[in-house]
Amino acid sequence: MSTDAPQQTRSEDVLLTTGEAARLLGASRQHVVNLCDRGELPYVSTGVHRRLRQADVEAFGAQKDRLTRDQRRSLWFAYAIAGKIAADPASTLTVARRDLEAMCREHPRGRAAKRLAEWAQLLDGPVEEFLMTLTSSSPRARELRQTLPFFGVLSDREQHQVASAFGSEPRAPRRWGRR
Known part of the structure; x- marks a missing residue:
């Protein structure tokens, strides 16, 4: 029995150019290239x-x-702030209120x-x-963290440690191999 009918290609087998991927995502080709370079979208190189x-x-x-990377970074700082609050709520929340008043x-x-009024x-x-709002990845929490008034809760050293730890976070691999 002959199978002359064309085989259907599965989407995991189809390779796209960056331009085709951009059209599929509704983004620019350069944005897709940037996503690849940051390791957010796996790719394989065919020549150049x-x-x-x-x-x-x-x-x-x-x-x-x-x-986004900036949202993840602010979340890391929120985790550090939450840790300070969990360890010593009374004095840490006093500092947080002082910082909030200054930003207001x-x-x-x-x-x-x-x-700031929501905070x-x-x-x-x-x-x-x-604490749940501070450390949530919900859209509301992400937006609130764009104006995060509690950095005074962390010492300069602690802020540096969080920034360094976040910067050394392993990224997703940029490329995938053939099977």
Whole structure:
């Protein structure tokens, strides 16, 4: 029995150019190249060109909750701040309130003022709720952390340690091999 019918190609077998991947993601080709260079999208080199598996591109595009590098970095600082609060809530929250008041004076209007008002509400509520919001990867928490007023909770040394630890975080491999 002959099988002359064309075989269907699975998306994990299809290789795309960076331009094709960009169209699929609704992004620029340069953005796709940058994602590859940062290790966020795996690729294989064919000569001087990058090729990406369609399945990888589709999976990347489907990740609605993926954090940017800056968002992940702010989350690391939030974890460090949360650790200080968990270890000594009373004095650490006093410092946090002082920092918040200072930032409210610096930003009396606009989006930052609204975020700071939300932080103030959270500080006045249960500590667990504050900690959950501080360390959440939800869209609301991500937006709130764009105006994170609690860096004074961490010493300069601790801030440096968090930044160094985050900078040395292993990244996803940039390339994948053939099977």
